[in-house]
Amino acid sequence: MGIVVAIVNQKGGVGKTTTAVNLGAALAALEKRTLVIDLDPQANATSGTGFPKRGIPSMYGVLVEGHDIHTVVQDAGLPTFRLAPSSIDLVGADLELSEIDGREGRLRVALEIARDEYDFILIDCPPSLGLLTVNALTAADVVVVPLQAEYYALEGVSQLVDTVDRVRETLNPELEIGGIILTMFDERVNLSRQVADEIRNFFAERVFETVIPRNVRLAEAPSFGKPILMYDVKSRGSEAYIQLAQEFTRRLEVV
Amino acid sequence: MGIVVAIVNQKGGVGKTTTAVNLGAALAALEKRTLVIDLDPQANATSGTGFPKRGIPSMYGVLVEGHDIHTVVQDAGLPTFRLAPSSIDLVGADLELSEIDGREGRLRVALEIARDEYDFILIDCPPSLGLLTVNALTAADVVVVPLQAEYYALEGVSQLVDTVDRVRETLNPELEIGGIILTMFDERVNLSRQVADEIRNFFAERVFETVIPRNVRLAEAPSFGKPILMYDVKSRGSEAYIQLAQEFTRRLEVV
Ligand SMILES: Nc1ncnc2c1ncn2[C@@H]1O[C@H](COP(=O)(O)OP(=O)(O)OP(=O)(O)O)[C@@H](O)[C@H]1O
Numbered sequence: 001m002g003i004v005v006a007i008v009n010q011k012g013g014v015g016k017t018t019t020a021v022n023l024g025a026a027l028a029a030l031e032k033r034t035l036v037i038d039l040d041p042q043a044n045a046t047s048g049t050g051f052p053k054r055g056i057p058s059m060y061g062v063l064v065e066g067h068d069i070h071t072v073v074q075d076a077g078l079p080t081f082r083l084a085p086s087s088i089d090l091v092g093a094d095l096e097l098s099e100i101d102g103r104e105g106r107l108r109v110a111l112e113i114a115r116d117e118y119d120f121i122l123i124d125c126p127p128s129l130g131l132l133t134v135n136a137l138t139a140a141d142v143v144v145v146p147l148q149a150e151y152y153a154l155e156g157v158s159q160l161v162d163t164v165d166r167v168r169e170t171l172n173p174e175l176e177i178g179g180i181i182l183t184m185f186d187e188r189v190n191l192s193r194q195v196a197d198e199i200r201n202f203f204a205e206r207v208f209e210t211v212i213p214r215n216v217r218l219a220e221a222p223s224f225g226k227p228i229l230m231y232d233v234k235s236r237g238s239e240a241y242i243q244l245a246q247e248f249t250r251r252l253e254v255v
Numbered sequence: 256m257g258i259v260v261a262i263v264n265q266k267g268g269v270g271k272t273t274t275a276v277n278l279g280a281a282l283a284a285l286e287k288r289t290l291v292i293d294l295d296p297q298a299n300a301t302s303g304t305g306f307p308k309r310g311i312p313s314m315y316g317v318l319v320e321g322h323d324i325h326t327v328v329q330d331a332g333l334p335t336f337r338l339a340p341s342s343i344d345l346v347g348a349d350l351e352l353s354e355i356d357g358r359e360g361r362l363r364v365a366l367e368i369a370r371d372e373y374d375f376i377l378i379d380c381p382p383s384l385g386l387l388t389v390n391a392l393t394a395a396d397v398v399v400v401p402l403q404a405e406y407y408a409l410e411g412v413s414q415l416v417d418t419v420d421r422v423r424e425t426l427n428p429e430l431e432i433g434g435i436i437l438t439m440f441d442e443r444v445n446l447s448r449q450v451a452d453e454i455r456n457f458f459a460e461r462v463f464e465t466v467i468p469r470n471v472r473l474a475e476a477p478s479f480g481k482p483i484l485m486y487d488v489k490s491r492g493s494e495a496y497i498q499l500a501q502e503f504t505r506r507l508e509v510v
């Protein structure tokens with residue numbers, strides 16, 4: 001039975017997509033059957049794994065028109081790595097979904113026929129707490145929060161935790177916080193260390209031990225449409241996501 | 256007659272708020288009467304200028320309940336610098352606004368009684384192309400696009416330009432692109448230089464000459480609730496935003 005993980009943070013630019021794509025690829029390298037679902041109209045996870053943002057079946061069809069999710073899933077370059085692409089059409093999904101009954105549960109229903117085929121299903125969310133993110137939270141078993149060690153990102157965490165609590169009370173009683181991942185961490189920068197300390201004080205063992213360093217190779221890889229593992233496996237960024245994948249399976253996989 | 260500037264980019268974390276707050280303060284330091292409007296439910300521009308995200312009148316009242324904008328404007332630390340705060344309530348605004356007639360024009364109508372009191376009105380937008388951003392685009396004379404010199408941010412620009420074109424055709428015929436500001440630029444990083452070259456090739460003179468360097472003092476200042484000018488005026492970040500303000504008045508102020 002696959003574990004569904006929503007990768008969420010309404011703060012923009014904190015490494016949600018970079019985590020979805022690279023944690024996904026690293027889990028697949030550990031021979032876990034992994035599906036990344038791109039639920040962001042920007043479709044960055046889609047282009048970051050080499051797929052176009054137009055012209056192929058996408059999650060828009062699944063969410064808004066009720067298509068079978070199997071009709072959109074693509075092979076993403078490793079034997080057990082797959083992607084369900086986004087498209088520009090999703091820009092209007094928030095408004096279009098708001099008029100449909102059971103609008104928060106569309107993704108959960110769509111995943112019922114696919115969950116058993118994967119060990120991990122990672123959902124990349126847009127930087128907002130709108131209906132697309134709420135769909136991900138309603139479908140998920142756990143929430144993972146990438147967090148840049150900076151002030152504005154720190155500020156937003158309490159609003160995110162409130163939203164998770166609200167979804168747990170009204171839409172998905174099983175939902176829990178799987179962990180916080182510190183991203184773009186630069187140990188030479190005081191601010192990074194100070195914010196990291198504050199996060200660890202507050203969230204304690206819910207913070208993943210693996211910290212993702214700032215590493216330019218992670219920012220270069222998407223322009224080649226490849227996860228870091230396939231672009232530069234020896235880079236610090238790649239090593240960090242492989243280490244994170246190992247910690248991830250230890251913490252989240254209930255045998 | 257004040258110039259209304261929407262600071263927009265649906266890509267997250269590219270420096271929209273940092274630009275709104277610091278360009279705003281620098282314009283005020285040049286003795287321009289400046290209002291920053293925080294239209295992002297994250298309320299980062301609000302806390303970045305030292306105001307709380309709850310408990311004070313906010314743009315939620317203005318947009319959703321039709322309050323007079325003068326009832327929310329606060330003094331922001333320099334003689335001609337003011338802020339119209341956001342609040343957490345704005346999270347629901349996209350859905351609440353969608354049920355109101357004339358939903359795209361709420362901000363434009365609200366600003367009619369205040370435009371003449373300012374030389375520049377800067378609107379900080381959330382990382383999305385939803386109703387809050389469309390309200391800003393409908394109220395604005397020009398759009399300014401902060402852009403991080405990285406691949407995912409570069410990819411999103413064409414979607415943004417399409418949205419601006421659509422708003423110009425249906426809601427705001429005067430709207431034009433005022434310029435693109437390169438942010439978090441690191442001249443030592445190849446990727447930064449490559450993306451900057453691509454942006455200049457495509458947008459030519461619409462790219463501001465002033466480039467904002469990556470400077471950790473810009474990321475530290477918000478934790479003190481101060482624009483960089485008031486936190487560390489000698490920093491490279493502060494100098495860059497003062498230079499940008501000078502270029503801004505040259506390019507946008509029609510005398
Ligand atoms: N550890 C890292 N080191 C260096 N660059 C990184 C790292 N992680 C992400 N980046 C880069 O930082 C930018 C922001 O990351 P990313 O797009 O993954 O964040 P996001 O949270 O998905 O953004 P959005 O809120 O727009 O969806 C991207 O250009 C990405 O390539």
Ligand SMILES: Nc1ncnc2c1ncn2[C@@H]1O[C@H](COP(=O)(O)OP(=O)(O)OP(=O)(O)O)[C@@H](O)[C@H]1O
Nearest residue numbers: 012150267268269270271272273382439469470474
């Ligand atoms: N030139 C810079 N140098 C260093 N850090 C910067 C710079 N500009 C912004 N930052 C930091 O980078 C992060 C992202 O910037 P900011 O929050 O302004 O972007 P944004 O586009 O407003 O994000 P969002 O999409 O969430 O609204 C913040 O932590 C900010 O302090």
Ligand SMILES: [Mg+2]
Nearest residue numbers: 016017040044
């Ligand atoms: Mg993303």
Ligand SMILES: [Mg+2]
Nearest residue numbers: 271272295299
């Ligand atoms: Mg912002």
